[in-house]
Amino acid sequence: MDDEKELIQKCIDGDRYAMKQIFQKHFGKTMTICLRYIDGNENAQDIAQEVMIKVFDHIKEFKFQSSLSTWVTRIAINQCINFINKKNIFVSIEDQDIYPENIYIEEEEIKPEVNSDYIIELIQKLPTGYRTVLNLYAIENYTHNQIAQTLGISEGTSKSQLSKARQMLKKLVSNHTPTIVKTTSEKE
Amino acid sequence: MKKNKKHIDQWLKDTVSDAEYHPKMEDWQAFEALYFKEKKKKGVLWIYPLIIIIGSLIYISQLDKNENKKTVYQKNSEVKKLSKNKPSLTSDHLKENSNFNDQKNYISYDNSIKHINILNDNQSNKLYNSIIENNNEAGLTKSTSNNISNEAITDSNNNISDVSDSVISIYNKNIDSIPKVLDNIYNKPTDKNKYPKQLWYMGIDTYCLLAGKQTSTNNNIDVELSKKINYMVEGFIGLNIKKNINIQTGLGFYQTHFNTISNENSLNVNTSFSQVTNINIDTSSKRLVKVTHQIAQYDTVYSQSKKQASVSINYIYLPVNIKYQLPISKKLNLTTTIGFNYYIQTSTKITGEGLTQISLLPKTNKSVNLGLDMGYKIANKLQLSAGIYLYTFTKNTNIYLITHQQNLNAHLGVIYSF
DSSP states (O other): OHHHHHHHHHHHTTOHHHHHHHHHHHHHHHHHHHHHHSSSHHHHHHHHHHHHHHHHHHGGGOOSSSOHHHHHHHHHHHHHHHHHHHHTOOOOOOOOOOOOOOOEEEGGGSOTTOOHHHHHHHHHHSOHHHHHHHIIIIISOOOHHHHHHHHTOOHHHHHHHHHHHHHHHHHHHHHHSTTTOOOOOOOO | OOOOEEEHHHHHHHHHTTOOOOOOHHHHHHHHHHHHHHHHHHHHHHHHHHHHHHHHHHHHHHHHHHHHHSOOOOTTOOBOOOOOSOOOOOOHHHHHHOOOSOTTSOOOOBSBGGGOOOOOOHHHHHHHHHHHHHTOHHHHHHHSOTTOOHHHHHHHHHHHHHHHHHHHHHHHHHHHHHHHHHHHHTOOGGGGGGOOSOEEEEEEEEEEEEEEEEEEEETTEEEEEEEEEEEEEEEEEEEEEETTEEEEEEEEEEEEEEEETTEEEEEEEEEEEEEEEEEEEEEESSSSEEEEEEEEEEEEEEEEETTEEEEEEEEEEEEEEEEEEEEOSSSEEEEEEEEEEEEEEEEEEEESTTOOOOOBOOEEEEEEEEEEEEEEESSSSEEEEEEEEEEEEEEEEETTEEEEEEEEEEEEEEEEEO
16 A cells, blocks of 8 residues: 555656556556446556546546555446447336346356356447446446436436346357356246 | 355446556556647647736736725816706715815715716815815815715726726727737738738627726725626728728627615616727738737717716727737637726716716726637638737726726637728
């Protein structure tokens, strides 16, 4: 933590080497977040660069109330959501369809080559709305209420998008590893 | 064997939350180039507004410091017309502090300048005339009460200074927009041979006050006045006589909504019409640097408000403006301006039922303006102009008061050349 503090201070003082170290430490995670949210590697890279520009522009305002990594992650998620919101891709869905909540994966049957990079590729194949809600709910632990507020949609829309995203992801995983992944709709 | 089932959300989280893209050396190099390029660009863009803001803050701080120490007096005052047979007004503070020998006869001051009544009394007239004749500043200073009420300060200020505002606002707008007309329409050195000998232009401009502060000082008593809305619409016509000389005249409609400090619930509306004529000379030492001498401007303002009948004020301005022009593209340019100005109030006329007509000659006031303006060519002869500027000025509202104002304004208009 002290090392991080020192590094940040050096960065504030304009030390380019310190900047490089911070960049190398956090760009990978930032890029991964952007790849999860943004369609297309080039777009993701642009957003990741914008995130790092914001980080360095505002690093003076970092209060050390959390780790730098958490702070950068938050900026990255916000930047991605801003980008998505600008595209205005969400259509409010008020249908009353009930989507299955419990979709399971049997881990033992997933081949080793289905690694994180591969899963991220599959996530990128999801429509933007599905992908965004899935990321926020499943990985960032947002509630539907928070998602609704963040994206300016209704909770119902958030729920339906999540459910559709789960189903589609499951299908994508199944299609690529048909022998090892089974779909289950049984309720616990 | 029991299969290890995981909810898809959990499985996803476990799989990708620790995933990390491995940055390459090129990533840093690309980012470094982008970041410092952006930073450089930002630095260049912000340096001019920054200079403007710092300059204005320094000026304002110096202005307040200096003015608060000054004694209020009116130089070379001359009363041309005095009211006759006006009943005397009472002002206990003035009575108590007046140095006149006869307590029944004095120059009264109450609530507004409309109440500056000179009693038709031999003794008071004699004393007053002696002040005028001898230009005895000390005499006037002594006759000023140290304890003029806030209400009196506020009301008198509102009656007169809001009228002055309209003139100063129009004036400030003009000095920002006119040189831009010259620059954008035809003043491009590369097009030297294409300059028309004379060029007429006309336009309309709207103006509004974004933020403002007005303080009156009377013997170091500061009174902050409340102002709600302030806007103006002005139509103008101008002629570029030569490449760098132009004359412009315009008619403006101006309205101010404000509360007096004495009565927060009372909304006053002050409506003014103004006629502004000015002559400008631009001198170019370099391609982008302009020094604008606005050699003369003459304004007449007619104002009407609920609280008083009407006021007309004439001004002459003697400003110098230094402008720096940034050609962004053929269609768009930005201009920064810093200007220092002296303006002389040549006359004041107040008319209405029970009011006194007076004329004071002359009053000198000063102001500084800092602006950032944009000119955008919509079509061949049509130009959009927009800008934001800060101006601060100090004026002697009347013999008792000094008023300081710092206003931030924005304007938007179109100019058509023909």
